[in-house]
Amino acid sequence: MTSSTLARTSEAATEQSGQGFGASVRRTEDYRLLLGTGTFTDDLQLPRTLHAAFVRSPHAHARIIAVNAERSLALPGVVAVFTGEDLAELTAPGVMVQTGAESMVMETLPTRKVRFNGDPVACVVAVDRYVAEDAVELVEVEYEPLDPILTMESAAAPGAPLVDEDLASNLHTQQTQTFGDVTSAFAGAYRIVEARFSTQRMTHVPIEPRGVLAVWDAGRRELTFHSGQQTAHLLRTNLARRLRLEENQVRVVSPDVGGAFGQKIPLFREELTVAALAIKLRRPIKWIEDRLENLTAANHARDDSAWVRAAVDKDGRILGMKAELWADYGAYAFFTPKYPIDSIGWLLPGPYKFRDYEYSINVVITNKCPAGTLRAPMALVTWATEGIIERIARELKLDPVEVRRRNMITAQDQPYVSATGYTYEALTMWEGYEQMLGEFDLTGFRARQRAARADDRYLGVGIASVLEPTTYGSAWYKKGGRGSGHEAATIKVEPSGAVNISVGIVPTGQGYETTIAQVVAEALGSRVENVNVRLGDTSLSPYGMGTRGSRGAAAGNAVAYLAAMEARGKLLRIAAHLIGEQVDNLEIRDDQIYVLGEPEPRLPLSQVSWTAYMDPFKLPPGEQPGLEIHRTYDPPPMTFSNATHLCVVEIERRTGRVTIQDYRVIEDAGTLINPAIVDGQIRGGVAMGIGQALLEEVVYDESGNNQTATFLDYLIPTMDAVPPIRISHVQTPNPHTVRGLKGMAEGPVQGGLAAVMLAVQDALDGQGLTIERSPASPSRIRALFRTVEGDVDE
Amino acid sequence: MRRVRFELNGQTVEHEVVPRLLLSDFLRDVLGFTGTHVGCEQGACGACTILLNGEAVRSCLMFAVQVDGATIRTIEGVSPDGTSLHPIQQAFHENYGLQCGFCTPGFVMSTCALLAENPAPTESEIRSHLSGNLCRCAGYESIVQSVRQAAWELAGGNCAGKADGDDE
Ligand code: FES
Numbered sequence: 014m015t016s017s018t019l020a021r022t023s024e025a026a027t028e029q030s031g032q033g034f035g036a037s038v039r040r041t042e043d044y045r046l047l048l049g050t051g052t053f054t055d056d057l058q059l060p061r062t063l064h065a066a067f068v069r070s071p072h073a074h075a076r077i078i079a080v081n082a083e084r085s086l087a088l089p090g091v092v093a094v095f096t097g098e099d100l101a102e103l104t105a106p107g108v109m110v111q112t113g114a115e116s117m118v119m120e121t122l123p124t125r126k127v128r129f130n131g132d133p134v135a136c137v138v139a140v141d142r143y144v145a146e147d148a149v150e151l152v153e154v155e156y157e158p159l160d161p162i163l164t165m166e167s168a169a170a171p172g173a174p175l176v177d178e179d180l181a182s183n184l185h186t187q188q189t190q191t192f193g194d195v196t197s198a199f200a201g202a203y204r205i206v207e208a209r210f211s212t213q214r215m216t217h218v219p220i221e222p223r224g225v226l227a228v229w230d231a232g233r234r235e236l237t238f239h240s241g242q243q244t245a246h247l248l249r250t251n252l253a254r255r256l257r258l259e260e261n262q263v264r265v266v267s268p269d270v271g272g273a274f275g276q277k278i279p280l281f282r283e284e285l286t287v288a289a290l291a292i293k294l295r296r297p298i299k300w301i302e303d304r305l306e307n308l309t310a311a312n313h314a315r316d317d318s319a320w321v322r323a324a325v326d327k328d329g330r331i332l333g334m335k336a337e338l339w340a341d342y343g344a345y346a347f348f349t350p351k352y353p354i355d356s357i358g359w360l361l362p363g364p365y366k367f368r369d370y371e372y373s374i375n376v377v378i379t380n381k382c383p384a385g386t387l388r389a390p391m392a393l394v395t396w397a398t399e400g401i402i403e404r405i406a407r408e409l410k411l412d413p414v415e416v417r418r419r420n421m422i423t424a425q426d427q428p429y430v431s432a433t434g435y436t437y438e439a440l441t442m443w444e445g446y447e448q449m450l451g452e453f454d455l456t457g458f459r460a461r462q463r464a465a466r467a468d469d470r471y472l473g474v475g476i477a478s479v480l481e482p483t484t485y486g487s488a489w490y491k492k493g494g495r496g497s498g499h500e501a502a503t504i505k506v507e508p509s510g511a512v513n514i515s516v517g518i519v520p521t522g523q524g525y526e527t528t529i530a531q532v533v534a535e536a537l538g539s540r541v542e543n544v545n546v547r548l549g550d551t552s553l554s555p556y557g558m559g560t561r562g563s564r565g566a567a568a569g570n571a572v573a574y575l576a577a578m579e580a581r582g583k584l585l586r587i588a589a590h591l592i593g594e595q596v597d598n599l600e601i602r603d604d605q606i607y608v609l610g611e612p613e614p615r616l617p618l619s620q621v622s623w624t625a626y627m628d629p630f631k632l633p634p635g636e637q638p639g640l641e642i643h644r645t646y647d648p649p650p651m652t653f654s655n656a657t658h659l660c661v662v663e664i665e666r667r668t669g670r671v672t673i674q675d676y677r678v679i680e681d682a683g684t685l686i687n688p689a690i691v692d693g694q695i696r697g698g699v700a701m702g703i704g705q706a707l708l709e710e711v712v713y714d715e716s717g718n719n720q721t722a723t724f725l726d727y728l729i730p731t732m733d734a735v736p737p738i739r740i741s742h743v744q745t746p747n748p749h750t751v752r753g754l755k756g757m758a759e760g761p762v763q764g765g766l767a768a769v770m771l772a773v774q775d776a777l778d779g780q781g782l783t784i785e786r787s788p789a790s791p792s793r794i795r796a797l798f799r800t801v802e803g804d805v806d807e
Numbered sequence: 808m809r810r811v812r813f814e815l816n817g818q819t820v821e822h823e824v825v826p827r828l829l830l831s832d833f834l835r836d837v838l839g840f841t842g843t844h845v846g847c848e849q850g851a852c853g854a855c856t857i858l859l860n861g862e863a864v865r866s867c868l869m870f871a872v873q874v875d876g877a878t879i880r881t882i883e884g885v886s887p888d889g890t891s892l893h894p895i896q897q898a899f900h901e902n903y904g905l906q907c908g909f910c911t912p913g914f915v916m917s918t919c920a921l922l923a924e925n926p927a928p929t930e931s932e933i934r935s936h937l938s939g940n941l942c943r944c945a946g947y948e949s950i951v952q953s954v955r956q957a958a959w960e961l962a963g964g965n966c967a968g969k970a971d972g973d974d975e
């Protein structure tokens with residue numbers, strides 16, 4: 014960008030027309046964060062606070078024989094050391110229930126066995142963190158090491174030692190779902206095309222690690238749990254149950270949160286321990302994990318694989334599909350073990366038309382850090398679906414574009430009910446794909462690619478159509494047995510006309526304070542500056558399901574808008590009564606009440622709100638005083654958005670290094686609230702997808718020791734690894750959601766992984782090489798090239 | 808205990824510190840300047856970046872005793888008056904250069920150091936200079952744009968950063 018274009022950009026950014034839906038309003042969160050006055054969990058300081066640190070298992074799998082804390086307790090400044098036995102008295106165990114599988118019970122801290130390298134065994138409480146960490150070194154734990162289970166195969170092998178001795182098998186989940194007549198589809202096929210895709214173990218890496226400051230008010234018998242979280246209310250419910258307290262004795266306050274990506278959802282054992290000990294010791298206790306703990310013991314994700322078989326006719330039309338899916342869930346279950354892998358199963362048909370489908374899911378429990386839901390738990394799916402389409406084209410010697418044309422769902426096909434029973438509506442998968450082809454010169458690229466090959470340079474392009482499930486309504490949870498997808502908002506138009514609003518979603522970087530203010534300002538004819546948004550405190554915010562999936566827009570912002578529209582209705586009824594006009598004749602603009610068609614306002618909004626509180630006798634008959642409204646909203650069973658991602662890579666054969674030369678996204682997330690914030694979600698999501706495709710990998714050695722405990726070993730994308738991304742938006746409103754919102758946030762990760770992996774495969778195609786596993790790291794790419802005769806490492 | 812005396816955001820500070828106290832913990836937990844964030848304590852994420860005698864350093868890799876006699880600037884000292892945004896902060900705001908904001912103080916401090924040394928960096932100079940700061944949210948492009956705009960604003964809006972093609 015030249016200086017003059019930069020100047021133009023900055024001017025364009027200055028003039029903002031309107032602040033409601035569709036306006037790239039600048040974020041209200043920024044001010045405190047930029048001045049360094051934000052409040053993250055570790056920024057909170059209270060007098061008399063003690064600090065906790067955890068003794069962790071050096072073994073992947075071992076019996077706990079004895080814990081001796083004598084030397085640790087002798088260290089000046091150490092207040093107490095607690096073991097699993099102590100915590101078992103103070104707390105109730107966690108139970109993970111999954112329909113059709115054995116329940117998994119998790120102790121607060123293990124009493125019998127440690128199950129992974131990093132499993133917490135005891136908690137030291139001391140006057141400061143330095144002393145607590147010294148004291149951890151002095152706790153002597155006697156272990157009897159056991160054989161670790163470290164692979165899916167060894168976990169599932171008959172007679173394998175059990176990771177969880179209360180279970181019948183390490184193969185915890187095994188289910189098959191069949192849709193249509195897949196047997197006939199396969200029997201009548203011209204060809205069965207198959208491919209394998211598997212992803213590495215990853216971890217979330219919020220730059221702010223996990224942490225908590227737990228404060229027990231012994232006089233009121235109330236616990237305040239300050240901790241960066243995504244689902245504050247669900248956490249409170251869980252925390253109260255595990256601490257054997259009532260829900261009105263527990264308050265969760267999630268302050269500013271330094272990223273979460275699905276990691277800050279469950280009630281972790283360390284957090285529960287700290288809360289229990291704050292009550293026991295009647296002192297505030299703080300625990301902030303360090304990066305080593307975050308990388309090795311917080312929560313992992315992915316580590317899954319798909320074996321996909323497609324039955325096709327000779328023109329590449331898909332007749333049916335089968336998928337065998339496996340996941341390594343690690344040592345404990347903080348989420349239902351089937352959740353991430355099952356979403357790959359039901360999403361795998363993706364944007365393609367076929368009815369006959371079968372998938373099986375297999376989840377094993379192993380001696381690794383527990384896995385969970387990292388942004389786009391189903392990330393593998395887009396790579397797998399688009400990868401099998403490419404494979405069909407390759408094996409049938411057809412143009413992959415043509416194979417898509419024959420199979421992809423178009424606007425005319427919708428509403429379309431997918432093989433697994435989901436209704437697609439107002440989606441633009443084929444249209445987005447065509448638009449991408451219109452903007453990218455594929456023929457020209459193929460010529461460049463051929464020319465480069467002659468020079469021993471390997472270029473590849475990947476184009477992936479992303480179908481992203483964003484917002485799960487209660488009807489979806491009902492199918493799986495239980496849970497709710499609703500969200501809630503409480504809005505208060507104060508006597509002065511200033512607005513306070515709270516919603517059950519909890520921000521961890523998404524800019525909700527800005528977008529909620531935008532939708533509220535639009536509903537009330539007010540300004541963003543007039544709307545104060547307070548989130549994450551269960552004593553202020555109504556009970557909603559919080560932040561997970563991509564539900565911020567179509568559930569969280571939607572219910573805020575609905576609550577504000579109710580407030581608007583009441584304001585207009587009062588205003589109409591005050592000035593003797595019909596309600597339908599009034600509108601609110603710029604905080605003023607107008608009669609339609611009149612140039613001058615009749616009343617300021619503040620006069621109406623003042624009347625509502627202070628002068629109830631002036632209210633219309635039957636109208637209640639006050640302007641405080643609580644509203645809940647349950648979105649449709651499932652809302653989707655879609656996108657097309659394109660990536661061009663070059664692989665350097667000698668080093669195996671992959672560089673991204675071009676990256677483009679066409680996104681259809683329906684009605685947008687703040688396009689600049691959506692662009693930020695795309696860029697951040699694609700960066701994480703690139704991390705999965707090229708860099709990140711949790712590695713355990715053959716004894717189960719975590720080998721990636723620092724940022725030097727676990728590589729997340731840096732500024733020089735993420736290219737600029739060209740983004741364009743199509744806004745096809747969803748006819749069934751509030752204002753046509755669809756939401757988005759996880760699709761960019763799905764697309765990032767898929768587009769890069771497809772591009773890498775495209776670059777390798779002419780060599781007869783197939784990449785079946787991410788990341789496409791230099792060592793993995795080199796290993797592939799070495800299989801080509803004569804290619805030896807230099 | 809050792810006594811240190813230094814300048815922090817324009818004010819003289821004198822304090823007793825234990826030898827092993829990390830500078831990041833000293834600033835945050837003892838002095839209450841919590842805008843400096845700790846993301847790794849491994850010297851690898853850059854969230855704890857501050858200016859020590861004008862140079863960007865990682866406060867998690869230093870001990871508090873090392874600052875005796877030094878001049879330190881943290882994120883709290885970037886704004887000219889504590890309430891209005893400095894052009895670098897303003898540029899991050901206008902370019903959506905932050906999401907969760909946890910990495911942001913580190914990026915702002917690294918940008919201060921970069922622009923003091925090189926007022927008109929190219930895009931690739933920005934990318935290589937800031938590649939030691941990790942951000943998990945934003946995907947970096949908006950941060951690069953923020954830095955470019957900050958350079959442009961600080962140069963008075965007329966002496967611009969070099970264009971892309973000028974890199975080599
Ligand atoms: S906290 Fe200092 S570099 Fe990460």
Ligand code: FES
Binds near residue numbers: 905941
């Ligand atoms: S904005 Fe969240 S880590 Fe950078």
